[in-house]
Amino acid sequence: MINKVILVGRLVKDPELKYLEDGKAVTSITLAVNRNFKNQNGDYDTDFLNCTLWKKNAENTANYCRKGSVIGVTGRIQTRSYDNNDGQRVYVTEVIAEGVKFLSTKKEALV
Amino acid sequence: MINKVILVGRLVKDPELKYLEDGKAVTSITLAVNRNFKNQNGDYDTDFLNCTLWKKNAENTANYCRKGSVIGVTGRIQTRSYDNNDGQRVYVTEVIAEGVKFLSTKKEALV
């Protein structure tokens, strides 16, 4: 089946790089993506989309991006669930990045 | 900014059509989208993705699709949050459909 996502948005905070026990790099980021159309009050809502980056994508993003950086992410939507402390099932939907593109001000980021 | 999603998957149950007070048609569906790669146990996981359809898209899907139907959805990811009965904030991520395509067996569905 097909599952493709393409996002361009801004980092809501500095990315934090972690390493799993097996040495794999991971970073979880949240992208603020402003909508292109106005709501009933006449202003633009924004969606806050969680993305998970792996390996080189994780390391590069942690190295080159900061809160406010504009980033393009291509990937897929993934769902998972877990039981929280209150014994309730929590459903999580996030974007798993397959590619990342740095689009911020600095010219070199745009190559 | 950019926020695009393209999915092809199967309906996990019959779609239920509702009408809001203002007369607008809505349908919430869940698409089962099998992944194209195997997990560590050697089988294919599937993601269950909630999509919201509006107006003609909602009505047509309710009329022409059933549990198991293969559907293509194009749209965007949206986030929203609400407080549940226990006073906890719940975060919801769903796909808002802009286009829907019926891809099931019956030839006429594929036009």
Next chain:
Amino acid sequence: MINKVILVGRLVKDPELKYLEDGKAVTSITLAVNRNFKNQNGDYDTDFLNCTLWKKNAENTANYCRKGSVIGVTGRIQTRSYDNNDGQRVYVTEVIAEGVKFLSTKKEALV
């Protein structure tokens, strides 16, 4: 930069598999993709989009698909140019497939 294409359409003829001198498998297919909106005469135009598939994607498509098969292709748009026999420069735009999904009638194709 970002360059993503997602198509679902029908094969206009049986795919022909070739092998390059280095042993790499290639298949060039044309997808007929019906538009979702009517032209001024009230009928649906269709776009005929050339796609190039490599390796396993090429071999599987040649093995499992025929004229009329419904196929999903994800990939990127590529441009190239060459000089034809009359010494004229010809510009070619085609889709390079990164993933292929068989969506035809037969149930097993849809896994």
Next chain:
Amino acid sequence: MINKVILVGRLVKDPELKYLEDGKAVTSITLAVNRNFKNQNGDYDTDFLNCTLWKKNAENTANYCRKGSVIGVTGRIQTRSYDNNDGQRVYVTEVIAEGVKFLSTKKEALV
């Protein structure tokens, strides 16, 4: 069927705005999109992709963008053919923009 394209690239020259006899605004632009992977010589090729913009998208792009501006385009691939002066059939593939996003340096362009 499904036909979706998402591009982020740079304008290769200033956009030229035209108006058809019926008053509709059109702009044809070419986006230079650098590939994310190296060719056999170790450098990055770039694809030059023709896009056609209509109405407000055409006017805004002509007003706010210049050669070198970074632009996001979402839309579909379209094919058409015509006979050139030498009586030869020429096939054209281009991207018809449905949405445009200005991503250049100037902060305000990124809202």
Next chain:
DNA sequence: TTTT
């Protein structure tokens, strides 16, 4: 938990 939210960016310009």
Next chain:
DNA sequence: TTTT
């Protein structure tokens, strides 16, 4: 709450 999960489809083939």
